[in-house]
Amino acid sequence: MIGVILVLICALMYYWNFRRMRKPIYDLSNKLPDVGNWSLLGHNHLFFGSPEKILKNVKELVEQMDEAGGISKVWIGSSFYFVSLNPEDVQKILENCLQKDDSYKFLRDWLGNGLFVAPVDLWKTQRRILVSIFHNRIIENYLDIFGQQGKVLVQRLNEQAGRPEFDVYPYISSCMLDIVYETAMGEKMDVQHNPDTPYLRARSCVMSIINMRLFKAWLQPDALFKLTPYAKLQKENIDYTHKFTDEVVAKKRLEARKGKNYEGQQDLLEILLNKDNEFSDKELREHIDSLTIAGNDTTALVISYTLHLLGLHEDEQDKVHAELLSIFGTSDRIPTKDDLNKMECLERAIKETMRLYTVVPIIGRMTQKEIQIGSYTLPPGVGCAVIPMVMHRSKRLWGADANSFNPDRFLPENSINRHPCAYIPFSFGARNCIGRHFGMLAMKSVLACTLRTFKVKSKPINRFKMEILLFPIPGHLITLDKRV
Numbered sequence: 001m002i003g004v005i006l007v008l009i010c011a012l013m014y015y016w017n018f019r020r021m022r023k024p025i026y027d028l029s030n031k032l033p034d035v036g037n038w039s040l041l042g043h044n045h046l047f048f049g050s051p052e053k054i055l056k057n058v059k060e061l062v063e064q065m066d067e068a069g070g071i072s073k074v075w076i077g078s079s080f081y082f083v084s085l086n087p088e089d090v091q092k093i094l095e096n097c098l099q100k101d102d103s104y105k106f107l108r109d110w111l112g113n114g115l116f117v118a119p120v121d122l123w124k125t126q127r128r129i130l131v132s133i134f135h136n137r138i139i140e141n142y143l144d145i146f147g148q149q150g151k152v153l154v155q156r157l158n159e160q161a162g163r164p165e166f167d168v169y170p171y172i173s174s175c176m177l178d179i180v181y182e183t184a185m186g187e188k189m190d191v192q193h194n195p196d197t198p199y200l201r202a203r204s205c206v207m208s209i210i211n212m213r214l215f216k217a218w219l220q221p222d223a224l225f226k227l228t229p230y231a232k233l234q235k236e237n238i239d240y241t242h243k244f245t246d247e248v249v250a251k252k253r254l255e256a257r258k259g260k261n262y263e264g265q266q267d268l269l270e271i272l273l274n275k276d277n278e279f280s281d282k283e284l285r286e287h288i289d290s291l292t293i294a295g296n297d298t299t300a301l302v303i304s305y306t307l308h309l310l311g312l313h314e315d316e317q318d319k320v321h322a323e324l325l326s327i328f329g330t331s332d333r334i335p336t337k338d339d340l341n342k343m344e345c346l347e348r349a350i351k352e353t354m355r356l357y358t359v360v361p362i363i364g365r366m367t368q369k370e371i372q373i374g375s376y377t378l379p380p381g382v383g384c385a386v387i388p389m390v391m392h393r394s395k396r397l398w399g400a401d402a403n404s405f406n407p408d409r410f411l412p413e414n415s416i417n418r419h420p421c422a423y424i425p426f427s428f429g430a431r432n433c434i435g436r437h438f439g440m441l442a443m444k445s446v447l448a449c450t451l452r453t454f455k456v457k458s459k460p461i462n463r464f465k466m467e468i469l470l471f472p473i474p475g476h477l478i479t480l481d482k483r484v
């Protein structure tokens with residue numbers, strides 16, 4: 001009996017201390033408008049069910065917040081998030097809060113301190129080094145890889161021409177995997193011809209488990225997670241993916257030590273290895289894994305959504321095709337830098353696609369020092385949720401036709417008065433997407449190869465889910481007809 005009482009007293013003291021330490025957060029929470037908050041339950045009730053249901057709930061909640069002025073809060077378990085949908089506030093958050101929010105810790109077992117999740121002190125030095133390998137001059141060396149893989153994609157898509165609708169995403173994803181692996185590590189994976197490998201299965205297993213933890217409050221504490229079978233499954237699959245990258249790093253390190261003669265093109269790993277060996281093998285693995293994971297599904301999704309939207313909007317597809325015809329005529333050459341620069345119409349279509357289907361729907365940051373947002377003072381250690389998925393369709397920011405596909409929104413004359421944070425598919429500020437230029441060139445090249453060869457048709461998609469990124473539930477269903 002005395003034991004039970006002692007445990008109760010300890011638990012109460014722990015809770016009291018926990019509340020005391022977090023008083024500034026509770027004070028802030030009390031001042032913020034309450035939207036969809038169920039008192040003690042917070043917003044947890046919205047995070048039950050399938051990924052489709054959760055996405056629907058989150059979208060509805062945030063849309064209500066938008067209508068109520070754009071500032072609010074979310075409680076998931078004991079995690080608190082300040083939410084703002086106002087571009088001025090978002091700019092302040094993304095410029096001042098470079099630390100990722102606590103929820104990214106679920107990625108740490110996998111990506112360690114790789115750029116994507118690195119704590120801000122470490123991140124500053126790493127970003128400086130990594131930015132140099134994403135210089136335009138270096139990326140332009142990879143245009144041949146983009147084009148060659150685009151050609152393989154077209155050969156593979158030929159099998160679908162003239163046939164009933166099919167999901168184009170697996171084709172595009174394989175193509176982007178081949179591009180990202182060859183440019184990052186020099187590895188010719190040939191996923192386009194061998195799409196089902198143990199490595200890819202391991203990767204997708206880890207992603208599903210991490211995604212589950214992000215939204216299920218009961219899976220978040222490590223102690224509880226370790227009691228579930230997911231913990232073992234996650235570890236086995238993470239170990240498998242680490243082994244894969246470790247082997248490539250070890251091979252390249254050996255080549256560098258033996259004084260390999262790097263004539264012509266170098267992959268990103270080789271460039272990093274030759275930077276006075278500033279990174280250990282483990283750090284290299286963490287960075288390369290971060291780049292390949294951050295760069296593959298994002299670009300593959302945007303390409304697939306662009307094909308889908310152009311399939312729905314024949315007039316816009318005709319404009320893009322006319323532009324491609326004016327650049328290439330009947331030649332099937334690989335797109336050069338000049339060709340890619342001329343693809344303005346295609347670029348606008350991609351941008352508009354990223355607005356309507358924002359593949360990174362939510363960005364989480366954390367305050368490190370006190371910051372003032374409007375009339376609210378955010379203390380250090382507060383989670384901030386930026387939700388481009390909802391901002392990009394906000395009628396307050398984009399007008400009454402916010403939900404319609406209109407690439408001309410991105411004509412220079414129509415973009416003049418737009419706040420820089422009204423449109424943030426690649427985030428904003430010093431911790432924005434390091435691969436955005438790489439991504440845009442690769443997407444344009446692959447889309448140009450596809451749209452020169454095929455006419456695309458599609459039907460509207462109505463069901464989506466959020467599994468870290470935004471996916472359509474039925475897949476990206478399209479039909480293809482070969483152009484003559």
Ligand code: HEM
Nearest residue numbers: 115116294295298299302360363425426427433434435439
């Ligand atoms: C359409 C394609 C892409 C989209 C929409 C996209 C979007 C984003 C966004 C929104 C972030 C910030 C995430 C956050 O703060 O939580 C980000 C960060 C990042 N992205 Fe991308 N990305 C794309 C392509 C790429 C590519 C091709 C690469 C690499 C080859 C890449 C590598 C990274 C890395 C390493 C970070 C972390 C940067 C840092 O923390 O300093 N991304 N991306």
